[in-house]
Amino acid sequence: MRRFACGLLLGMAATPLFAADVTVLTAHRIHTMDAAHPQAQAMAFDASGRILDVGDAKALLARHPGAKRLDVGSATVVPGLIDAHGHVSGLGWAMLTADLVDTASKAEILERLRAKEKELKPGEWLIGRGWDQNDWPEQAFPTAADLDAAFPDRPVWLSRIDGHAGWANSAAMLAVKRDLSGDWQPDGGNIRRDGKGQPTGVFIDNAMALVDAAQPAASEATAEKALALGMRAAVEHGLTGVHDAGIPLEELHRYQHLADSGQMPLRVYTMADGNHAALESLCKNGLYRHPSGRLQMRAVKLYADGALGSRGAAMLADYSDDHGNRGLMVMSPEELATAADKAHRCGVQVATHAIGDRGNRVALDTYAKALGKDVASDHRWRIEHAQILAPEDLPRLAQMHVIASMQPTHATSDMPWAEDRVGPQRIVGAYAWRQLRDAGTHLALGSDFPVESVDPRLGLYAAVSRSDGKGLPAGGWYPDEKLTAFEALRGFTLEAAYAGFAENEVGSLAAGKRADFVVLAEDPLAVPDAALRTLDVRATYVDGKAVYEAK
Numbered sequence: 001m002r003r004f005a006c007g008l009l010l011g012m013a014a015t016p017l018f019a020a021d022v023t024v025l026t027a028h029r030i031h032t033m034d035a036a037h038p039q040a041q042a043m044a045f046d047a048s049g050r051i052l053d054v055g056d057a058k059a060l061l062a063r064h065p066g067a068k069r070l071d072v073g074s075a076t077v078v079p080g081l082i083d084a085h086g087h088v089s090g091l092g093w094a095m096l097t098a099d100l101v102d103t104a105s106k107a108e109i110l111e112r113l114r115a116k117e118k119e120l121k122p123g124e125w126l127i128g129r130g131w132d133q134n135d136w137p138e139q140a141f142p143t144a145a146d147l148d149a150a151f152p153d154r155p156v157w158l159s160r161i162d163g164h165a166g167w168a169n170s171a172a173m174l175a176v177k178r179d180l181s182g183d184w185q186p187d188g189g190n191i192r193r194d195g196k197g198q199p200t201g202v203f204i205d206n207a208m209a210l211v212d213a214a215q216p217a218a219s220e221a222t223a224e225k226a227l228a229l230g231m232r233a234a235v236e237h238g239l240t241g242v243h244d245a246g247i248p249l250e251e252l253h254r255y256q257h258l259a260d261s262g263q264m265p266l267r268v269y270t271m272a273d274g275n276h277a278a279l280e281s282l283c284k285n286g287l288y289r290h291p292s293g294r295l296q297m298r299a300v301k302l303y304a305d306g307a308l309g310s311r312g313a314a315m316l317a318d319y320s321d322d323h324g325n326r327g328l329m330v331m332s333p334e335e336l337a338t339a340a341d342k343a344h345r346c347g348v349q350v351a352t353h354a355i356g357d358r359g360n361r362v363a364l365d366t367y368a369k370a371l372g373k374d375v376a377s378d379h380r381w382r383i384e385h386a387q388i389l390a391p392e393d394l395p396r397l398a399q400m401h402v403i404a405s406m407q408p409t410h411a412t413s414d415m416p417w418a419e420d421r422v423g424p425q426r427i428v429g430a431y432a433w434r435q436l437r438d439a440g441t442h443l444a445l446g447s448d449f450p451v452e453s454v455d456p457r458l459g460l461y462a463a464v465s466r467s468d469g470k471g472l473p474a475g476g477w478y479p480d481e482k483l484t485a486f487e488a489l490r491g492f493t494l495e496a497a498y499a500g501f502a503e504n505e506v507g508s509l510a511a512g513k514r515a516d517f518v519v520l521a522e523d524p525l526a527v528p529d530a531a532l533r534t535l536d537v538r539a540t541y542v543d544g545k546a547v548y549e550a551k
């Protein structure tokens with residue numbers, strides 16, 4: 001009866017459910033993230049992957065006689081993890097291109113590039129990503145000349161770890177149609193030049209588009225493969241959902257193709273890439289939802305500023321380690337206003353990348369103006385990263401019902417140099433998870449993969465420890481901003497679901513919701529902080545079906 005009522009309620013086909021269509025999962029512990037029943041030992045779901053019942057094992061087995069059994073023994077089950085900010089094709093491309101993450105010198109980079117070159121055809125571009133000059137002994141931007149000796153003819157194009165700067169060799173710069181010398185600069189970007197006005201090989205923010213455009217386009221098959229690889233990596237790490245932070249319309253079509261053919265192992269909540277064709281399509285055709293429930297587009301990603309590492313984040317005052325520099329706006333306040341007004345008219349959620357305190361203030365001011373009296377409505381507009389907030393802006397997120405979509409691993413990656421950039425006063429409002437939460441802000445967590453690892457265990461660990469992989473600094477960096485393990489898990493489940501208007505479907509385990517869950521060998525709410533990094537992901541389930549099982 002309970003099952004039948006549930007089916008009717010959800011408008012499912014009125015075919016009777018047979019016992020064999022039901023699976024009862026039993027586990028040592030289930031953390032449901034459902035405030036009414038936080039813990040359980042069993043969960044029943046039907047063949048369509050809808051949860052029927054959550055509770056005590058004995059009672060559930062009695063209520064569902066003849067059901068299939070899925071006993072995970074001593075393991076712990078949690079709701080499927082959702083990364084509220086990632087870049088799926090970026091992750092896939094990173095897997096297809098030279099991985100320069102964690103290189104400690106230019107020599108090490110050249111070594112990895114030479115290895116990757118062996119897979120390429122003559123003349124094919126050598127693409128890589130993940131360098132960070134802060135990790136090199138000289139801590140200075142590289143030049144084209146650093147690459148030219150090893151690669152005199154083959155174009156080489158390498159994006160920085162944050163995706164906000166690119167490093168080209170001379171062959172790649174030669175492929176750019178425009179004369180890169182002189183003193184002109186593209187809007188919202190910077191071509192670094194030497195004293196003679198010649199480009200040095202480093203392109204910041206919007207200037208990267210010049211070199212990107214010179215690259216031959218990838219084939220459709222390769223682009224689809226990148227998406228598939230990215231999604232596969234996500235489910236292997238316990239993710240059942242990802243918010244893809246800014247994709248063009250062609251990419252939505254690529255996803256649709258995969259969804260139509262049942263090739264999406266998890267749910268992807270996509271954002272349109274700025275005020276372009278994808279947003280236009282949402283305005284014209286309405287918010288998009290694939291019938292499988294695996295794919296949506298109902299948000300638009302805007303960019304206020306750049307990133308802190310490359311000093312592109314827009315600051316209200318000069319960088320502490322670069323006087324006269326206040327960073328840059330990637331979209332001007334006028335462009336942001338136009339895009340936000342359009343989104344508001346079309347009922348589209350806005351998610352704005354904002355890192356510096358000026359970037360964040362402009363984003364909040366833009367939201368206040370665009371939303372007007374609707375600021376009190378259920379708009380769920382978000383700020384992506386919200387990294388550095390002026391003290392007076394910190395409470396505004398909660399007041400305006402703006403979600404903070406933050407990445408715990410950004411704090412632990414940036415902590416060695418972040419205070420150099422902004423100084424001891426401004427750092428107090430940086431990566432301020434606890435202050436934001438205590439002010440009543442919804443805090444959705446993610447990783448910004450491939451900027452950081454797609455592995456949410458690292459995010460959980462960073463959130464509770466504010467320490468690096470070696471446990472340093474001991475006790476954590478600005479430890480007052482730590483989250484508890486429960487809050488961190490909530491940020492990667494229910495809060496991330498909320499940020500995607502999906503908290504009635506996923507994010508917690510309760511009757512009527514989707515059976516998206518992860519089986520972990522250990523209990524993430526009971527292990528010491530350091531053990532969160534190595535939680536053993538035994539399996540990932542989406543709609544009640546295993547999309548990943550550990551060997």
Ligand SMILES: [Zn+2]
Nearest residue numbers: 085086245448
């Ligand atoms: Zn991002």
